[in-house]
Amino acid sequence: MELVVYLAGQIHDDWRDELANKAKERNLPLVFVGPQTNHDESDDIGEVILGKQPGKLYRDDASAAINNLRTQVLLNKADVVVALFGEQYRQWNTAMDASMAIALNKPTIIIRPESLIHPLKELSNRANVTVETIDQALDVLAYIFK
Template identity: 70%
Template sequence: MELTIYLAGEIHSNWRNELKEKAKSLQLPLHFVGPMENHDRSDLIGEEILGEQPNPIFRDEAASNINNLRTELLMKKSDLVIALFGEQYKQWNTAMDASAAISLNKPLILIRPEKLHHPLKELSNKANVTVETVNQALKVLSYIFDTE
């Protein structure tokens, strides 16, 4: 059995690659999908497809429609969602994706540092599992495949 996992969270750090490499080294049967990790392409995809927009608001709207379609499709096809809240970046998209996973009844692992416990307490309460590190999330994934 192979699981498809949607990796929600900021696209500026290396957390996805870290998780993928560790999962591969453990030989876990996992396939990963997620948002467009090329930030410029994500911001400009509306104009890339629809042409130049009249102002930044229209440019953002066009890109958001396409990015939301991508997220919805990939998340619906996923077996599980991992949402990482880091300490460095604003996490509006992560909160939206974690909420969407809950609405879609997708199992959710929330990764957040202890210092974000209070602002994320309601979301954490709705997640299936809340951990503080990528390594802890990986241990949860490993446990799914353990037989003893």
């Protein structure tokens, strides 16, 4: 059995690579998908596909529509969602993806530092599991195969 895992969360560091490499070291049968991690490509995709937009609002709206479609398709294909909340960046996209996953009834693991317990309390309460580290999230995923 192989699981598709959607990795939701900020795109400004290599946490996805770290998780994927650790999963590979453990020989876990996981396939990873997630948001577009090329920030410029994500921001520009609306104009790339639809052409020049008349202003910033329309530019962002066009890109958001395409990115949201991509996210919805990949979340629907996912067996499990892992959403990482870090301390350094704004976490709107992570919260949106985690909320959408929960609304789609996707099993969801939230990774968040202790400092975010209070601001994420409602989301953590709705997720299946909340952990503090990537290794703990992998332990949860590994347990599925035992």
